[in-house]
Amino acid sequence: MSIDFELSDSGVATISxxxxxxxxxxxxxTYDALSEAWVRVRDDDDVRVxxxxGAGDTSFTVGADIKSFLTADTPPSEFWLTQKSQLLNRGLEVWKPVVAAVNGYxxxxxxxxxxxTDIRIAATHATFGLTEVKRGxxxxxxxxxxxxxxxPRAIAMELILLGDQIDAAKAERWGLVNEVxxxxxxxDRAHAVAERLAKNAPLxxxxxxxxxxxxxxMDLATGLRMEQAMNKVLKTTYDAEEGPAAFAGKREPQFEGR
Known part of the structure; x- marks a missing residue:
């Protein structure tokens, strides 16, 4: 398989x-299999995080395989298949947190x-770049x-217009990753973060x-109103009762996502 999917008992899915x-x-x-993996993360209640x-220690992913995409002859109708093989970065709505473990390129x-992704951990040898402009x-x-x-805008434009690469230290300094x-x-570090996320109330x-x-x-007024509406929903859940009960009982909460 080009995409490996593992799910732990604590609800942490690992996509490789x-x-x-x-x-x-x-x-x-690979893109089709990755799309299926993201849909499972979205839809499977057993997945919390x-x-x-990427497999190995050399590369996270370098993106599309140039040999198969830049030379592909696709019909114009493909342009309007906007929901085909949806991806996390192509618009698929996945509200569960996603941790990136960047292990190279x-x-x-x-x-x-x-x-x-939401939280990003990188290996010291990781390399980052938007190199597409060098390929046309x-x-x-x-x-x-x-x-x-x-x-920041100036740094963003430098990356996308020049197509140069940066190292992990610079990525951390610029705030592109959380930790190196x-x-x-x-x-181990990525899973430790994921386990902490999985312990919080899923909803x-x-x-x-x-x-x-x-x-x-959204404008601020709409955003604040949406916060109020979502809090109304959350207050009706089991987890909203379990959290305060666990705090009062000085114990770890056992959230169920309901």
Whole structure:
């Protein structure tokens, strides 16, 4: 399989892009399998958090496999298949938190995938870049749309227009990643963060993520009103009772996502 999917008892799904012989570049079949993985994360109540990474220690993913995409002859009708093989970075709405474990090259489509994740841990040897302009195309699947949300404008424009690469230290300094660790500690650290996320109230976590993401497209008054509405919904749930009860009883809460 080009995409590996594992689910722990605690609700942490690990998605691994598994084409190390191609630096985890993704052809059409890989994108289809990745789409199926994201849909499972979205729809499976047993999944509370997802960790996405690449197989091996060399590459997270370098994005689309150039050999299979830039030379492909697709019909014009493909342009209007906007819901086909939806991806996290192409508009699929996944409100469960996603942790990226960047284990090497994160280039092109790897960067646009990174932009759609929530918490990012990188290995010290990780390399980042939007290199598409050096190949005659541009960073699609959200590259031009999410870039300015992730980086200051001048830095964002430098990356996307020059197509140069940066190292993990600079990515951390610019706020592109949360933390940089030795590669041998990467997956343990990513899973440790994911386990902490999985212990929080699932519905409250998902509501928080959705409100933050949707704030990009709402004025403040609408956003505040949406907060009130979602809190009304959450107050009717089991978890909203369990949280205060656990606090009062000085015990760990056992959230169920209902």
């Amino acid at each position: 892009i598994n084409r190390p012989e191609r630096l985890n570049a993704m052809d059409a079949d 997802a960790v996405v990474t 994160c280039l092109g489509g790897g960067m646009t995938l990174l932009f759609a 195309v541009f960073a699609a699947n959200g590259g031009t749309q999410r870039l300015i949300e992730n980086l 660790v030795p590669v041998q500690e990467l997956m 409250a976590v998902q509501a928080s993520k959705e409100l933050v993401v949707r704030s990009r497209d």
